[in-house]
Amino acid sequence: MKAYFFSSCHKLLFYIKQPLRDKIPFKKTQFHTNVSAYPYSLILENCKNIQTLKKTHTHVITTGLSNNNILAAKILALYAMLGNLDDANKIREHNSNAFLWNALIGVYARNECCHEALELYTKMRVFGIESDNFTYPLVLKACAGILGLKEGREIHCDIVKKGFELDVFVGVGIIDMYGKCGIFEDARQMFDKMSERDVVAWNAMISGCAQNGCSNEAFELFKEMQLADLRPNSSTLVGVLGVCDIVGGLERGQQIHGYVVKSGCECNAFLGTSLVELYAKCGDIEAAALVFEKMYEKSVVSWNAMISGYAQNGYANEALKLFYQMQFGDVELNSLTVVSVLLACAQLRALEEGKWIHDYAIRSGLELDVFVGTALIDMYSKCGRIDTARQLFDEMPRKNVVSWTAMIGGYSYHGYANEAFKLFNQMQLANVQPNSVTLVNMLLACTLLGVMQQGKSIHNYIVRRGFDLDVSMQNTLVDMYAKCGSIELSCGLFNKMPKRNLASWNVMVAAYRIHGLAKDALALFVQMQQIGIRPDHITFICVLSACSHAGLVDEGRRCFDSMTIEYCITPEMKHYACMVDLLGRSGHLDEAHDFIKKMPLEPDASVWGALLGACRIHNNIKLGEHAANCLIELKPDDAGYYVLLSNIYAAAGRWDSVMKVRTTMKDRGVKKSPGCSLVEINNRVYAFLVGDRSHPQLKKIYSFLEALAVQMKEAGYIPDTNFVLHDVEEEMKERMLCSHSERLAIAFGILNTSPGAPIRITKNLRVCGDCHTVTKFISKIVDRKVIVRDANRFHHFKDGYCSCGDYW
Structure with a gap:
C-alpha cells in the first residue's frame, strides 16, 4: 500500500508545483503567491524520511505559514507518501477549506482505498465543508472502484441539487461511475445531457461501452467523436481496441491500427501494448511481434503482453527467448512475467527452466503471489512432478478457484482420478465455488474412471448452477458419456447441440470408434464433409481406428488415400500406426510389415506395437519377435511389449521362451501392471x-x-x-x-x-x-x-x- 501512496503523492506534488495545468483538480483561486513560502517548498521536495519532514513541518508552523495551501498540500502529500496517514489527516482537520480535503480524498481514491475516500467525504459533509466540482469527480471515482451504485446515485443526487451536473469534470465522473457499475443506459443519458464534451468525456463513454460489452456502440461513438472534430488520443484508441476481440476481431483491430499510422497518433507504450494484446488474442502472433519490435518505448507490461501472447498461442520457445531478451533489457520482472513464462515451460515440459523461474520467484518474493503459485502448480503438474505440485498447493497461504482447479487438473491430466475427486470434495468443503474449467477437469476424471453416475452428477451440477454450456463444455460431456459407456446419451447430446465445431464432430466420430460402431463413424464422417466441415488429422485418426477395430480394410485404405490426395494432409505417426493395426488385425501381416518398411518416417513404438499386437492375435512368432525386438530397443522399460511377446510364446506352448522373457524383465527391473477393474x-x-x-x-x-x-x-x-x-x-x-x-x-x-x-x-x-x-x-x-x-x-x-x- 505504501508503494501506491508513494506513486500517487508524487502526482499530487507534481500538480501543486504546476498549478496552472488544465488537469489539476484544484481551484486556481486557492493558490496564493507567497515568496517566503518558496524556500520551504524546495526543502520539502528533498524530505526523504519522516524525521526530516517533521522538522520542516515544525519550521513551517513557527513561521506562520501553516495556512498556506500550497505548503499544507505538499506536507499532507509527503506524510501520506511516507505512510503517516495520521499526521496527514491532522493537517486536513486543521484546515477548514475544501482544498486539502480534496487532496487527501484524491490520494485515497487514486490508490484504490475507496471506502476510506468515501468515509472522508462523509466527514467533510458532517463538518459543514462544502463539496465543490473538484470533490465530486474524486468521490465518484471511489464509488466506481467499489462498484458502489447506491452511493454513486446518492452523490449524483447531491450533484444535481448543487448544480454541478453539467460541469465537464463532474459529468465525466458520473459517466465513469455508471459505466463501471454496469448501468450503461444511465451513463449514456448523462453523456447525452452534456453541452460540452471534451476528449476525456468521449473516452469515458467509450470505455463504459467496452466494459458493458456494447462493442458496436463503442465503435459508433468512435466515429461520432471524429465527426465532432475531436481528435482521439491514445486512451480513446486503447478503449476501442479493448472491444475488438469481442466483435469484429482482427479486421476492426487492423482498422484502428491503420488509423494510428495514418493520423500520426503517438503509439506510446500503453497503445502499443494494447495492439500487441489484440493481435495475440486474435491469433495473429506475427502482427503482434511486428508491433512489439517497432515500439520505441516498452514497459514491463509490453514485454508481458508479448511473452503471454507467444505462450497462449503455442509459441512456447519464442516466449522463453523473449524472456531471456527481457532480462538483458534491464526490465524488472513482475508476477505476470513469471506466470507467462511458467505457462511456456509447462507447454514445453521444460522442468529445468521452470525450476529456475521458481528459484527467481522465491528470491524476488513472488512465490507467495496466488497467481504465481498457481502457475507453478500447473508447470510442475505438466512436467510430471505431481508430488511437488501438491506440496506447493498445500503450502500456499492463499488459494483461489484457479489454484484448486490447477491441482485438480494436474491429477486428472496424469490419470489420478480418485485424487481429483478427493480434492474436489475438499474444495467444496472450503466453500470455494468451482468454475467451468474445474468442472471440465472433473468430467475428465469421470472419463478416466468410467464412472457415469458421478459424471451425471457433475452434468446436473453444471445445469443447476447455470454454467454456460458452450461448445467446448458440450464436447466434453459428449466425450465423457461415450467413454463412460453410454453411446446413446453421447449421441443424444451431440444431436441436440445448437452449434458444433470441428472438435464436436471429431469427438462423436471417436465415440462411435471406441464402441465399435465403425459404420456409424464412417456415416458421420461423410455427413460432416457434405455440410462443409473439413476433416483434420484428428478426424482421420478416429476414422482409421474405427475401420481397424471393425476389420473394414478397404474403407480404411480409401480413407488413408483421401487424406493424402484429396485433403493434402501429411500423415503423422498415429496415422501410420492405425494403418498397420488395420492391416495386421485383419491378418495382412506381411502387407503391414511392408507398409512399415515404406514409411517416410522412422517407425516409433506405436507402429511396432500395432504390429506386435496383430502378431499375438494371429500367433505369428517370427514377425512378433522382430516387432518385439524393435520395441524393446525403443522402450526397454515398457512391460506391455514383453507381455505381448510372452503371450505369443505361451499360446504356442513355448514355455522356455516365456521364462526367458520373464527373466529378462526381472533383470531389467521391468514390472507388469496388474490387471485392475473398476x-x-x-x-x-x-x-x-x-x-x-x-x-x-x-x-x-x-x-x-x-x-x-x-x-x-x-x-x-x-x-x-x-x-x-x-x-x-x-x-x-x-x-x-x-x-x-x-x-x-x-x-x-x-x-x-x-x-x-x-x-x-x-x-x-x-x-x-x-x-x-x-x-x-x-x-x-x-x-x-x-x-x-x-x-x-x-x-x-x-x-x-x-x-x-x-x-x-
Missing part, C-alpha cells in the same frame, strides 16, 4: 485386482462365480487356458482365470445392484479372450447388460453376444 455402484467406485483376496465380500463373490461356472459349462462354455501365462496344471489354470479382475468386478456388480440393472466395468488392460467368452455367457444367464471398457475399446455384452462381434 465398477461404480451408488456413486462409489470399487476396485478389484487380479487374484484379489482383500475384499470384504470375497467369499460371496467367489461362491457366486463358482455357481456361474457350473451353469456356463452346462451351457457349453469351455475354458481357454491359453490365456494363462504359467506352466501349471489345467485345473490351476482354470482357477487363475476365475480370479481375473473383470470377473470379480462383474460378480460384485451383479450381487450389489437390482435385477436388470446394467453393469459397467472399466479395466486398465485388454480383456483376455477367455474373460470375453465368459462375460457373454454371464450376460445371458443373469439377463444383464454388461459394458466393459478395456484399454482399447468398449464391449457391450447382452443375451450372450458382444457388440465387437468377437473382433477386437
Whole structure:
C-alpha cells in the first residue's frame, strides 16, 4: 500500500508545483503567491524520511505559514507518501477549506482505498465543508472502484441539487461511475445531457461501452467523436481496441491500427501494448511481434503482453527467448512475467527452466503471489512432478478457484482420478465455488474412471448452477458419456447441440470408434464433409481406428488415400500406426510389415506395437519377435511389449521362451501392471485386482462365480487356458482365470445392484479372450447388460453376444 501512496503523492506534488495545468483538480483561486513560502517548498521536495519532514513541518508552523495551501498540500502529500496517514489527516482537520480535503480524498481514491475516500467525504459533509466540482469527480471515482451504485446515485443526487451536473469534470465522473457499475443506459443519458464534451468525456463513454460489452456502440461513438472534430488520443484508441476481440476481431483491430499510422497518433507504450494484446488474442502472433519490435518505448507490461501472447498461442520457445531478451533489457520482472513464462515451460515440459523461474520467484518474493503459485502448480503438474505440485498447493497461504482447479487438473491430466475427486470434495468443503474449467477437469476424471453416475452428477451440477454450456463444455460431456459407456446419451447430446465445431464432430466420430460402431463413424464422417466441415488429422485418426477395430480394410485404405490426395494432409505417426493395426488385425501381416518398411518416417513404438499386437492375435512368432525386438530397443522399460511377446510364446506352448522373457524383465527391473477393474455402484467406485483376496465380500463373490461356472459349462462354455501365462496344471489354470479382475468386478456388480440393472466395468488392460467368452455367457444367464471398457475399446455384452462381434 505504501508503494501506491508513494506513486500517487508524487502526482499530487507534481500538480501543486504546476498549478496552472488544465488537469489539476484544484481551484486556481486557492493558490496564493507567497515568496517566503518558496524556500520551504524546495526543502520539502528533498524530505526523504519522516524525521526530516517533521522538522520542516515544525519550521513551517513557527513561521506562520501553516495556512498556506500550497505548503499544507505538499506536507499532507509527503506524510501520506511516507505512510503517516495520521499526521496527514491532522493537517486536513486543521484546515477548514475544501482544498486539502480534496487532496487527501484524491490520494485515497487514486490508490484504490475507496471506502476510506468515501468515509472522508462523509466527514467533510458532517463538518459543514462544502463539496465543490473538484470533490465530486474524486468521490465518484471511489464509488466506481467499489462498484458502489447506491452511493454513486446518492452523490449524483447531491450533484444535481448543487448544480454541478453539467460541469465537464463532474459529468465525466458520473459517466465513469455508471459505466463501471454496469448501468450503461444511465451513463449514456448523462453523456447525452452534456453541452460540452471534451476528449476525456468521449473516452469515458467509450470505455463504459467496452466494459458493458456494447462493442458496436463503442465503435459508433468512435466515429461520432471524429465527426465532432475531436481528435482521439491514445486512451480513446486503447478503449476501442479493448472491444475488438469481442466483435469484429482482427479486421476492426487492423482498422484502428491503420488509423494510428495514418493520423500520426503517438503509439506510446500503453497503445502499443494494447495492439500487441489484440493481435495475440486474435491469433495473429506475427502482427503482434511486428508491433512489439517497432515500439520505441516498452514497459514491463509490453514485454508481458508479448511473452503471454507467444505462450497462449503455442509459441512456447519464442516466449522463453523473449524472456531471456527481457532480462538483458534491464526490465524488472513482475508476477505476470513469471506466470507467462511458467505457462511456456509447462507447454514445453521444460522442468529445468521452470525450476529456475521458481528459484527467481522465491528470491524476488513472488512465490507467495496466488497467481504465481498457481502457475507453478500447473508447470510442475505438466512436467510430471505431481508430488511437488501438491506440496506447493498445500503450502500456499492463499488459494483461489484457479489454484484448486490447477491441482485438480494436474491429477486428472496424469490419470489420478480418485485424487481429483478427493480434492474436489475438499474444495467444496472450503466453500470455494468451482468454475467451468474445474468442472471440465472433473468430467475428465469421470472419463478416466468410467464412472457415469458421478459424471451425471457433475452434468446436473453444471445445469443447476447455470454454467454456460458452450461448445467446448458440450464436447466434453459428449466425450465423457461415450467413454463412460453410454453411446446413446453421447449421441443424444451431440444431436441436440445448437452449434458444433470441428472438435464436436471429431469427438462423436471417436465415440462411435471406441464402441465399435465403425459404420456409424464412417456415416458421420461423410455427413460432416457434405455440410462443409473439413476433416483434420484428428478426424482421420478416429476414422482409421474405427475401420481397424471393425476389420473394414478397404474403407480404411480409401480413407488413408483421401487424406493424402484429396485433403493434402501429411500423415503423422498415429496415422501410420492405425494403418498397420488395420492391416495386421485383419491378418495382412506381411502387407503391414511392408507398409512399415515404406514409411517416410522412422517407425516409433506405436507402429511396432500395432504390429506386435496383430502378431499375438494371429500367433505369428517370427514377425512378433522382430516387432518385439524393435520395441524393446525403443522402450526397454515398457512391460506391455514383453507381455505381448510372452503371450505369443505361451499360446504356442513355448514355455522356455516365456521364462526367458520373464527373466529378462526381472533383470531389467521391468514390472507388469496388474490387471485392475473398476465398477461404480451408488456413486462409489470399487476396485478389484487380479487374484484379489482383500475384499470384504470375497467369499460371496467367489461362491457366486463358482455357481456361474457350473451353469456356463452346462451351457457349453469351455475354458481357454491359453490365456494363462504359467506352466501349471489345467485345473490351476482354470482357477487363475476365475480370479481375473473383470470377473470379480462383474460378480460384485451383479450381487450389489437390482435385477436388470446394467453393469459397467472399466479395466486398465485388454480383456483376455477367455474373460470375453465368459462375460457373454454371464450376460445371458443373469439377463444383464454388461459394458466393459478395456484399454482399447468398449464391449457391450447382452443375451450372450458382444457388440465387437468377437473382433477386437
